[in-house]
Structures are given as C-alpha cells and as structure tokens.
Amino acid sequence: MDLFKYTAHELHEKLVNKEITAVELVNSVYARIDEVEEQANAYISMSKEEALAQAEKVDAKIAAGEAIAPLAGIPVVFKDNINIAGQVTSCASKMLDGVSAIFDAHATENLRKEDAVFLGKANMAEFSIGNTTDNSFFGAAHNPWNLDCVTGGCATAAAVAAGEAIWALASDTSGDLRQPAAYAGCVGIKPTYGRVSRLGLAAYASSMDQIGAVTKDVTDAATVLNAICGKDDRDSTSWAVETPDFTQALVADVKGLRIGVPKEYFGENVDAKIKAEVEKAIEQYKELGAEIVEVSLPHTQYAVRTFYVIANGEAGANFARYDGVRYGYRNMEAQSASDMTARSRNEGFGEEVKLRLLFGTHVLSKGYYENYYVRAMKVRTLIRNDFEEAFKQCDVLLTPTTPVLAEAYNTEMDAFAKYELDFTTVTANLAGLPAITVPCGMVDGMPVGMQLIGKVLDEATILKAAYTFEQATDFHKAMAPLGGNK
Amino acid sequence: MTKYITVIGLEVHAELKTKSKAFCSCSTEFGGAPNTHICPVCLGMPGALPVLNEQVVEFAIRAGLALNCDIKYFNKFDRKNYFYPDLSKNYQISQFDKPICLNGYIDVDVDGVEKRIGITRIHMEEDAGKLVHSGGNISTSDFSAVDYNRAGVPLIEIVSEPDMRSAEEARAYLENLKAILEYTDVCDCKMQEGSLRCDANISLMPEGATEFGTRAEVKNLNSFRALVRAIEYEVERQKEILENGGRVIQETRTWDDANGKTLSMRSKEEAHDYRYFSEPDLVPVELDDAWVERIRAELPELPAQRQARLIAELGLPKYDASIIVSNKAMAEYFDEAVKTTKDAKGIANWLLGDVSAYLNNEGITISEFKVAPAHLAELVNLTKEGVLSSKLAKKVFAEMLKGDKSPKILVRELGLEQVSDEGAIMKLVEEILAENPQSVADFKAGKERAIGFLVGQIMKKSKGKANPTMVQAMLKEKMQ
Incomplete structure (x- = not known):
C-alpha cells in the first residue's frame, strides 16, 4: 500500500480504524524516500530509529485502546533550521554541519506531545538565504514535478510532493515556505507572526521569521496549526492569545466573503500564465458567492528592498554568533582569536550568505543607518498601513503566490532580479500577517499557487477561503510525476 | 602660564x-x-x-x-x-x-x-x-x-x-x-x-x-x-x-x-x-x-536622608554622620547599636576610631565584624557610667574581639570594674599620701605637677581601676 500518498487526516482515520499501523506507515514513507531521494535530494539527514520508536509508541497506544492525537503516528519532515534535540540542525551550511541541537523547538515539543513521527531534516537554502536551494552545503534539491526545476527556498514541500513525507514543518521569513509549497503543488501556511513560538528556530530575520506548515491539503494545515500554535513564555514575541480550533474554519462557504484583489500583484512583473490561472481562481470564487473587490497596496513596489535592508541587518547580528568559538566550523590554523573568527566565517559561510552579511553590516553602519535601516523601518510601517487600509474594504486578499514559474530560475538572472521575485510573499512577513498558498492551476505541467493573506490572527478566514476553493477543485489531488531529465 | x-x-x-x-x-x-x-x-x-x-x-x-x-x-x-x-x-x-x-x-x-x-x-x-x-x-x-x-x-x-x-x-x-x-x-x-x-x-x-x-x-x-x-x-x-x-x-x-x-x-x-x-x-x-x-513607596531610607536623621535626631556631628552613612553596613551597625545606648557620639567615636582601625588592619568589612552592636553599646554605656575608664575600655574592647563575651562579663572576669567607691578610694589616697611626703610637700609649695605623679601612683596601686576623676578630686581635697 502506498501509504505515503495520503493526507494526514486520511491516515489518522486509517490508524484509528486499525487499517494500518504507524510502523507500516513510517516504513512506507522511508521506502519511498529510498526510491526517490537520489533524484530529489530533499533530505539532509534522517532519524529512522527515533521515527520507528515514535511509531511503535503510537501503535502501542492504539492497541491499548487509548485515544491518539490527530498527528500521532503521522510522519513529518522538519526544515533543517528547526531544532530536534539530539539531531543536527545544519541550516544547510558548512558552518553548522554536525552541530546537534541541545533543546527542542517549541513546535517540536508540541509535536512530541502529539506523538508525531519525525522523519528527518529537509534541505534548504543556506540559512534560508536565497529563493532556491542552490547554495545548500548538501547540494541543490530538485522539484518532483520536474527534476530540472528548483524547489524554491527549501525542499520541505518537494519532500511532501514526492511522497517523502506526509507533511512538513517549515519556516517562512520571506516566503520560503509558501513559494516552495506553490512550486510543489502543496498547501503552505505561514501563521501570523508570533502565533508559533520561534524558540528553537535558528534565526534569520527575527522580526519576520515564523514557523508554519506545508501539507497536502487545507484540512491538514488547520490540523497542524492546532498542534503548533500557542503562547510560549520563552519567546517574548509570541502572542498571548487563545489558540482557536482551526478545524472549525473548515467550512466550504465563501458567500458574502469580500476577497480583495490588489492590482500591484497582477502587473507586468507577473508571468501572464500565472496571472491567467489565478484569475480563473478569482472567477471560481465569484461563482462560489464571494464578492471580489479591487484594492491597492501602493507601497508593494518597495517591499523587496525594504525587506532586504531589514532582514540582512537582522541576519548580520543573528549570524554573528557563528564565530568558531563555541560550536560549528572552526579554522584550525588561525593564530589569534580574531583571525580564527574571521577565517572560520569566511570558510564556513557560502558566498550568498557572506554577501548578505556585508549588506546587513553596511545598512546599519554609521552614516548609512539613517538612509537605509531607519528609512526601511518607515516603509515597513507604510506597507503595514497599506494592508490596514485594504482590510477596511475586504476580509482576505488574493494574489499569485509567486510571480514566476519554477523553471524561470533556470535562465540567467542577476541577483537583484532574483531578489525581486519575493515581492508577492515578503509583504506578509513585513506586516506580520497570516498567509496561505493553495494550488490553483497547472502551467506546462508545473503547479501554480495562489496566496490568501488574512488580517492579524485571522487564520480562520484564510483557511475557510482556501478550504472552500479546495473543495470545489482537484488541484490538490494531483501527484508529482518525478519527471524530467535529471 | x-x-x-x-x-x-x-x-x-x-x-x-x-x-x-x-x-x-x-x-x-x-x-x-x-x-x-x-x-x-x-x-x-x-x-x-x-x-x-x-x-x-x-x-x-x-x-x-x-x-x-x-x-x-x-x-x-x-x-x-x-x-x-x-x-x-x-x-x-x-x-x-x-x-x-x-x-x-x-x-x-x-x-x-x-x-x-x-x-x-x-x-x-x-x-x-x-x-x-x-x-x-x-x-x-x-x-x-x-x-x-x-x-x-x-x-x-x-x-x-x-x-x-x-x-x-x-x-x-x-x-x-x-x-x-x-x-x-x-x-x-x-x-x-x-x-x-x-x-x-x-x-x-x-x-x-x-x-x-x-x-x-x-x-x-x-x-x-x-x-x-x-x-x-x-x-x-x-x-x-x-x-x-x-x-x-x-x-x-x-x-x-x-x-x-x-x-x-x-x-x-x-x-x-x-x-x-x-x-x-x-x-x-x-x-x-x-x-x-x-517601587517608589518601597524605597528605603537613602544615605542623604539617613545623614540628616543622624544629625538632627542623634546630634552627631556632620563629619561623623557622613562617614557612617557612606557605608550601608556601618550605618546599619550604628542604628542597631544606638538602640541600647543614648550615647550616639560614643558609638560614632568607636566606629570611626578603634573599630575602623581594626577592620582596616584585618582587611575585613564591618559585615564581617564579630562584635555585636549591642556589645559595643554596652561598652559605651560602661564607660559613660564610669564603670570603665577609657583606657580600660580599650582593654575590654581588645578582649571582645577574641570572642563573643559581653563587656560586662569581661569586666568581671578580668576584674576591671572601676572603683568609684569613695571609702575605697579615700583609703588608697591616704596610703599614697603617707608613702610620698616629698610630693605632698612639692604640691603644697605650688608645684601643681606633683598631683599628676600622685594620681599615677594611685592608679598603679589600683591596677587602673580607681576612678581617675574621683582620685584627682579627693587628692586635692586631702592636700588642701
């Protein structure tokens, strides 16, 4: 039985009905990994023993007639920047290769309580820097829809689409959860900033980093949010609010829902083929009874530059701890502490990371701080205000998740053009808003995602809108063929 | 320049x-x-x-x-x-x-x-x-x-x-x-x-x-x-x-x-x-x-307020007060000591004098000082009451540093009570006058200094315990 093909909620039913065991399930997924991993390169490390032990525990509970949590026994892959105590968190960097986490992330703790089964760690862009995995110390991952295409900023969604995991725990700073989910035909949700504790997530840009889920459908996304959200006293930026039961939002009904379509997300810089698919989705919503409202988010054009100034500034400080002193890569030839740090960082970080650190150092330096960092913070406020204004006219916003298809990365692009491709996703990070991507079409055999952005803490509405669309379409059921020349 | x-x-x-x-x-x-x-x-x-x-x-x-x-x-x-x-x-x-x-x-x-x-x-x-x-x-x-x-x-x-x-x-x-x-x-x-x-x-x-x-x-x-x-x-x-x-x-x-x-x-x-x-x-x-x-309401008394209090309520000179309050532990020691004596200046004298000298010598702080504030107060009281001369008080203080005995006990153990009994002192005066006719003659001839010698002899004979003020007064009275 190809158990890896099912969603988490389907598998939960099968476990509870004793049609399958958790051990069979995890073995099925590992067998699939054995089959396709050579092509996909979605994994950095695996924890088969721990996974089997977790699965056995779940089977024992079921055998004993105990109730199990919705994610119990369901195999999950973690992006390799989220801590699992005792396992390496490499961030796909030479700098942290072999460095074991000594504590669980808050989300990991929560998933342990659920008895989830931890498969291993997924490939990613080094320290989440970049919108492809080309700079991973462990080699690039490949898109299961076309192995010649990129997976996007991490391989979590690729792993899910290839059947190498049932769902994935990932992080999103600039769209690096949603963009890969879109490219893999998955659902990806980035909750409101502060919904999920950042404890145990290796920081990139602390004011925007957020843990979320990549799943096969919206029901699974809501189920995962139920497990991982919640106030954590160890993260000062986590929201002190009750976590609602997100599965309550799984109602197929958008009658009267006001969906805002921001014109800035449908301009020249968006691939016409993607626009066509997203516009079809808009039509679909109309048919389903939603009200479509054209809105404007005028500062969108500054979003990427604003993001890069802030994110690189924060990253410059966040990555300063990787100095070869306490853990991680160390140059052994250096003759002084400062030389050791300089050489360790020069050799331990990849080129793009170093470029970003120089950028981040520059924008915070004396004489530049006012012009770059302070100004970016002001624009960030304007971007937030844009959303506030728009949400006076609508309940959710609908946009393409990505402006280009995955194959666009196969053509030569200069670095800044590449950065600009994040404009559809970084705005939700800058404003701290919840956003979900759901598959909404196919172009040239590759999935296309549409994004729904919600108000602060209003994951329920985007889940409901996404669920309604999903119930009316079949895009989420398509399987990645693992084709291509690779 | x-x-x-x-x-x-x-x-x-x-x-x-x-x-x-x-x-x-x-x-x-x-x-x-x-x-x-x-x-x-x-x-x-x-x-x-x-x-x-x-x-x-x-x-x-x-x-x-x-x-x-x-x-x-x-x-x-x-x-x-x-x-x-x-x-x-x-x-x-x-x-x-x-x-x-x-x-x-x-x-x-x-x-x-x-x-x-x-x-x-x-x-x-x-x-x-x-x-x-x-x-x-x-x-x-x-x-x-x-x-x-x-x-x-x-x-x-x-x-x-x-x-x-x-x-x-x-x-x-x-x-x-x-x-x-x-x-x-x-x-x-x-x-x-x-x-x-x-x-x-x-x-x-x-x-x-x-x-x-x-x-x-x-x-x-x-x-x-x-x-x-x-x-x-x-x-x-x-x-x-x-x-x-x-x-x-x-x-x-x-x-x-x-x-x-x-x-x-x-x-x-x-x-x-x-x-x-x-x-x-x-x-x-x-x-x-x-x-x-x-937090404002719970603020403790601060050094400036404490100094003002020591001057106004206890009559300490500003100099003494400023030194005592500059060290919280010393100020607390002082406050504790004056609970059992009315002689605040006496406590201040000890703290600024022998106690500080001892602490400096030992390289310790007042928090590590073994003599209880109440004992220092007792020593001040014994001096004030005339039981101890200031010289004997120093001797008792030296003994107090060796253990935790109270000054009263030490005075008794060492037999150091100052003799202020008129009869006993008179007996000593008479003895010394009889033993030193030359000095008596000198005094009567106008040599005021001779009385110092006689006082010294009496103190020696009493092992320092005779109340020197009384000795002086009674000698003069006897020789007049």
Missing part, C-alpha cells in the same frame, strides 16, 4: 543582585566552576531566545528613583554589535536610544562645598563572559579559554554628566553612587570582584574656555584609589601635551595599576561602530504606573 580646568564624567557599570540572569534563568552567583551557570541563551545557541527578567527592570527603576531620574514608561532594548570571544552572540543586548532612566543627579559634598552632579541616563544591559588566559596576560598566553558564567548577568550602566572638576569630586560622586546602590540593595558593589566598574572620561580646557577639550576615556578603574590616581595621572599627561602645544587625541585608555599610568588602547579611528538596532527578540518595556509608584 595657562590654567586648566579638569572636566570629568563617569560611566559606572553595576551588576544587579538578581538571583537569575537578565535574559534566562541561570544563576548569577559569582565564582562557580567555569561554564557551570550556562544555558543555550548564555551560549548563543541557534534558536535560543532571550526573555527579560522582570527583577532587572524593578532594580533599574529602584536605582533610577534613588538617583532622582525620570523613569521612562516606554523603553526598549537594542543590539550592540561587536565581535569578541567572551560575547557569545557577538552582540550585547543593551539599551541605546530609549533607556529606562534619564536626567538624574547626586548631591555630593567635597570639603564642605555641596555640588550637584548630573546623571545623563541609566540603561539596562547584559554582561559578557570572561577570558581566562593560559599565561599571565593575553599577549604571553598560548591559548585562552572562555568562561560564560558571567554572560548575561544583568547590569545597569549609569552615565554621569561631565560635571566633575577634580579627582576628589569624582571620588565623592562614586562614593555616593555606591552608597545609594547599596542602600537600594540593587548591587553588592564589590569593586574587586567587578560587580561595580568605573570608566572615566577626562579632558582639560583652559580657564575661561566655553568648549570642553578632547577627552580620553580611561577604563579598568576598579577601586577608588585607581580612580583618583588615574584622573591625577591623566590631568598631568594631558596638561603636558597641551603646554607643549600638542593636541590631546580622543582615545580609549586603560589604567595600569601596577605602573600607575594610563595606556592607549584604541584611538577614535579604531573605535567600534556598534551598529545599534532594536532587539527584535524582545518587545519594548512598557511600565505600569502602579508598579513604579509601588
């Missing part, structure tokens, strides 16, 4: 006496085997996050109120970026543009002249770890190890205005500041252990000038003596430069205590650009009015 005015501002770092660190729950205890009070937060492990210890804010507010500051109800933390192996994250969580306290002051008294020294700001921050060099110092070591026990211990930095004009004013400011931090119980102020650290900004300007000269920042001043010596050294160094037509350069210097001089560490050009920006892992601190008011 040009006269120069010295301009001094101090930056004081005080380690707060919280039980746990500023941003995690590790112990702040001093000492401890290296790297035993650490956790992922202290070590800057990936994914570790700081959480502000509320006690740090409480102590900063308390210090700010005691130092007459405006408490900022909205303040925030920033990252101060620089690389150093003892700084685990390679940034320090500090407060830059929105510190918790602004605009305070301390009134100091130097040689009877009152002066108000402004406090620019107080901010909260975390301490760094410590490098342990394998050799004697960093340049002669083969390797260095890092101990992160101190990493994350909370500090407040108290920055003064450049209001001080002499080493003595700087010393008085630091003494007052130390006393206030001790009274408010926010810092244990052990300069040797580094829980109170001082940097001085020192510059000279010609008399009549309107702008300050270029300053040197002197670090590593870990005693009052070092502060005074470093300022005096810097004043001479800068004066020499200026008098030879040179220019003082803006730089950071370190105090070399062994050689009694300041040495250049880095110039302005080499100074760090700390690239401060708001700490995204912490939310801004928004203070609740009720909290601040509760």
Whole structure:
C-alpha cells in the first residue's frame, strides 16, 4: 500500500480504524524516500530509529485502546533550521554541519506531545538565504514535478510532493515556505507572526521569521496549526492569545466573503500564465458567492528592498554568533582569536550568505543607518498601513503566490532580479500577517499557487477561503510525476 | 602660564543582585566552576531566545528613583554589535536610544562645598563572559579559554554628566553612587570582584574656555584609589601635551595599576561602530504606573536622608554622620547599636576610631565584624557610667574581639570594674599620701605637677581601676 500518498487526516482515520499501523506507515514513507531521494535530494539527514520508536509508541497506544492525537503516528519532515534535540540542525551550511541541537523547538515539543513521527531534516537554502536551494552545503534539491526545476527556498514541500513525507514543518521569513509549497503543488501556511513560538528556530530575520506548515491539503494545515500554535513564555514575541480550533474554519462557504484583489500583484512583473490561472481562481470564487473587490497596496513596489535592508541587518547580528568559538566550523590554523573568527566565517559561510552579511553590516553602519535601516523601518510601517487600509474594504486578499514559474530560475538572472521575485510573499512577513498558498492551476505541467493573506490572527478566514476553493477543485489531488531529465 | 580646568564624567557599570540572569534563568552567583551557570541563551545557541527578567527592570527603576531620574514608561532594548570571544552572540543586548532612566543627579559634598552632579541616563544591559588566559596576560598566553558564567548577568550602566572638576569630586560622586546602590540593595558593589566598574572620561580646557577639550576615556578603574590616581595621572599627561602645544587625541585608555599610568588602547579611528538596532527578540518595556509608584513607596531610607536623621535626631556631628552613612553596613551597625545606648557620639567615636582601625588592619568589612552592636553599646554605656575608664575600655574592647563575651562579663572576669567607691578610694589616697611626703610637700609649695605623679601612683596601686576623676578630686581635697 502506498501509504505515503495520503493526507494526514486520511491516515489518522486509517490508524484509528486499525487499517494500518504507524510502523507500516513510517516504513512506507522511508521506502519511498529510498526510491526517490537520489533524484530529489530533499533530505539532509534522517532519524529512522527515533521515527520507528515514535511509531511503535503510537501503535502501542492504539492497541491499548487509548485515544491518539490527530498527528500521532503521522510522519513529518522538519526544515533543517528547526531544532530536534539530539539531531543536527545544519541550516544547510558548512558552518553548522554536525552541530546537534541541545533543546527542542517549541513546535517540536508540541509535536512530541502529539506523538508525531519525525522523519528527518529537509534541505534548504543556506540559512534560508536565497529563493532556491542552490547554495545548500548538501547540494541543490530538485522539484518532483520536474527534476530540472528548483524547489524554491527549501525542499520541505518537494519532500511532501514526492511522497517523502506526509507533511512538513517549515519556516517562512520571506516566503520560503509558501513559494516552495506553490512550486510543489502543496498547501503552505505561514501563521501570523508570533502565533508559533520561534524558540528553537535558528534565526534569520527575527522580526519576520515564523514557523508554519506545508501539507497536502487545507484540512491538514488547520490540523497542524492546532498542534503548533500557542503562547510560549520563552519567546517574548509570541502572542498571548487563545489558540482557536482551526478545524472549525473548515467550512466550504465563501458567500458574502469580500476577497480583495490588489492590482500591484497582477502587473507586468507577473508571468501572464500565472496571472491567467489565478484569475480563473478569482472567477471560481465569484461563482462560489464571494464578492471580489479591487484594492491597492501602493507601497508593494518597495517591499523587496525594504525587506532586504531589514532582514540582512537582522541576519548580520543573528549570524554573528557563528564565530568558531563555541560550536560549528572552526579554522584550525588561525593564530589569534580574531583571525580564527574571521577565517572560520569566511570558510564556513557560502558566498550568498557572506554577501548578505556585508549588506546587513553596511545598512546599519554609521552614516548609512539613517538612509537605509531607519528609512526601511518607515516603509515597513507604510506597507503595514497599506494592508490596514485594504482590510477596511475586504476580509482576505488574493494574489499569485509567486510571480514566476519554477523553471524561470533556470535562465540567467542577476541577483537583484532574483531578489525581486519575493515581492508577492515578503509583504506578509513585513506586516506580520497570516498567509496561505493553495494550488490553483497547472502551467506546462508545473503547479501554480495562489496566496490568501488574512488580517492579524485571522487564520480562520484564510483557511475557510482556501478550504472552500479546495473543495470545489482537484488541484490538490494531483501527484508529482518525478519527471524530467535529471 | 595657562590654567586648566579638569572636566570629568563617569560611566559606572553595576551588576544587579538578581538571583537569575537578565535574559534566562541561570544563576548569577559569582565564582562557580567555569561554564557551570550556562544555558543555550548564555551560549548563543541557534534558536535560543532571550526573555527579560522582570527583577532587572524593578532594580533599574529602584536605582533610577534613588538617583532622582525620570523613569521612562516606554523603553526598549537594542543590539550592540561587536565581535569578541567572551560575547557569545557577538552582540550585547543593551539599551541605546530609549533607556529606562534619564536626567538624574547626586548631591555630593567635597570639603564642605555641596555640588550637584548630573546623571545623563541609566540603561539596562547584559554582561559578557570572561577570558581566562593560559599565561599571565593575553599577549604571553598560548591559548585562552572562555568562561560564560558571567554572560548575561544583568547590569545597569549609569552615565554621569561631565560635571566633575577634580579627582576628589569624582571620588565623592562614586562614593555616593555606591552608597545609594547599596542602600537600594540593587548591587553588592564589590569593586574587586567587578560587580561595580568605573570608566572615566577626562579632558582639560583652559580657564575661561566655553568648549570642553578632547577627552580620553580611561577604563579598568576598579577601586577608588585607581580612580583618583588615574584622573591625577591623566590631568598631568594631558596638561603636558597641551603646554607643549600638542593636541590631546580622543582615545580609549586603560589604567595600569601596577605602573600607575594610563595606556592607549584604541584611538577614535579604531573605535567600534556598534551598529545599534532594536532587539527584535524582545518587545519594548512598557511600565505600569502602579508598579513604579509601588517601587517608589518601597524605597528605603537613602544615605542623604539617613545623614540628616543622624544629625538632627542623634546630634552627631556632620563629619561623623557622613562617614557612617557612606557605608550601608556601618550605618546599619550604628542604628542597631544606638538602640541600647543614648550615647550616639560614643558609638560614632568607636566606629570611626578603634573599630575602623581594626577592620582596616584585618582587611575585613564591618559585615564581617564579630562584635555585636549591642556589645559595643554596652561598652559605651560602661564607660559613660564610669564603670570603665577609657583606657580600660580599650582593654575590654581588645578582649571582645577574641570572642563573643559581653563587656560586662569581661569586666568581671578580668576584674576591671572601676572603683568609684569613695571609702575605697579615700583609703588608697591616704596610703599614697603617707608613702610620698616629698610630693605632698612639692604640691603644697605650688608645684601643681606633683598631683599628676600622685594620681599615677594611685592608679598603679589600683591596677587602673580607681576612678581617675574621683582620685584627682579627693587628692586635692586631702592636700588642701
């Protein structure tokens, strides 16, 4: 039985009905990994023993007639920047290769309580820097829809689409959860900033980093949010609010829902083929009874530059701890502490990371701080205000998740053009808003995602809108063929 | 020749006496085997996050109120970026543009002249770890190890205005500041252990000038003596430069205590650009009015108030009072002692005299002084009542230092009660007069000094116990 093909909620039913065991399930997924991993390169490390032990525990509970949590026994892959105590968190960097986490992330703790089964760690862009995995110390991952295409900023969604995991725990700073989910035909949700504790997530840009889920459908996304959200006293930026039961939002009904379509997300810089698919989705919503409202988010054009100034500034400080002193890569030839740090960082970080650190150092330096960092913070406020204004006219916003298809990365692009491709996703990070991507079409055999952005803490509405669309379409059921020349 | 005015501002770092660190729950205890009070937060492990210890804010507010500051109800933390192996994250969580306290002051008294020294700001921050060099110092070591026990211990930095004009004013400011931090119980102020650290900004300007000269920042001043010596050294160094037509350069210097001089560490050009920006892992601190008011209401008596009380209520001279209050533990000892004696001045005399001499000699503080305040009070009372002469009191005091016996018991055990019994003294007087006819004749011939000899003989015969005042009076009466 190809158990890896099912969603988490389907598998939960099968476990509870004793049609399958958790051990069979995890073995099925590992067998699939054995089959396709050579092509996909979605994994950095695996924890088969721990996974089997977790699965056995779940089977024992079921055998004993105990109730199990919705994610119990369901195999999950973690992006390799989220801590699992005792396992390496490499961030796909030479700098942290072999460095074991000594504590669980808050989300990991929560998933342990659920008895989830931890498969291993997924490939990613080094320290989440970049919108492809080309700079991973462990080699690039490949898109299961076309192995010649990129997976996007991490391989979590690729792993899910290839059947190498049932769902994935990932992080999103600039769209690096949603963009890969879109490219893999998955659902990806980035909750409101502060919904999920950042404890145990290796920081990139602390004011925007957020843990979320990549799943096969919206029901699974809501189920995962139920497990991982919640106030954590160890993260000062986590929201002190009750976590609602997100599965309550799984109602197929958008009658009267006001969906805002921001014109800035449908301009020249968006691939016409993607626009066509997203516009079809808009039509679909109309048919389903939603009200479509054209809105404007005028500062969108500054979003990427604003993001890069802030994110690189924060990253410059966040990555300063990787100095070869306490853990991680160390140059052994250096003759002084400062030389050791300089050489360790020069050799331990990849080129793009170093470029970003120089950028981040520059924008915070004396004489530049006012012009770059302070100004970016002001624009960030304007971007937030844009959303506030728009949400006076609508309940959710609908946009393409990505402006280009995955194959666009196969053509030569200069670095800044590449950065600009994040404009559809970084705005939700800058404003701290919840956003979900759901598959909404196919172009040239590759999935296309549409994004729904919600108000602060209003994951329920985007889940409901996404669920309604999903119930009316079949895009989420398509399987990645693992084709291509690779 | 040009006269120069010295301009001094101090930056004081005080380690707060919280039980746990500023941003995690590790112990702040001093000492401890290296790297035993650490956790992922202290070590800057990936994914570790700081959480502000509320006690740090409480102590900063308390210090700010005691130092007459405006408490900022909205303040925030920033990252101060620089690389150093003892700084685990390679940034320090500090407060830059929105510190918790602004605009305070301390009134100091130097040689009877009152002066108000402004406090620019107080901010909260975390301490760094410590490098342990394998050799004697960093340049002669083969390797260095890092101990992160101190990493994350909370500090407040108290920055003064450049209001001080002499080493003595700087010393008085630091003494007052130390006393206030001790009274408010926010810092244990052990300069040797580094829980109170001082940097001085020192510059000279010609008399009549309107702008300050270029300053040197002197670090590593870990005693009052070092502060005074470093300022005096810097004043001479800068004066020499200026008098030879040179220019003082803006730089950071370190105090070399062994050689009694300041040495250049880095110039302005080499100074760090700390690239401060708001700490995204912490939310801004928004203070609740009720909290601040509760802390204000709970402020203990401060040194200035205590000094006023000792003068007004107990009649102590200002000098005595100022010295006693400058040391919280001594002031508390004093308060305890005067509960059982009416002779406050007597207690002050002992504290400023023999007790201080003993403590200095032993190299201990009054907190480690074994004589109970009530016993010292008893000794004062015995002297006041005439049971002990001041000479015998010193003898009893010496015995008190050896154990915990009360003066009364010691007086009895040593048989030292002063004899004030008229009959007994008269008997002694008569005996001595009979034994020394020559002296009696001398006295009668007008040699006043002869009486001294006779008193001495009686005291000798009584083993010092005869009440000298009575002896004197009765001798005179008898010889008249």
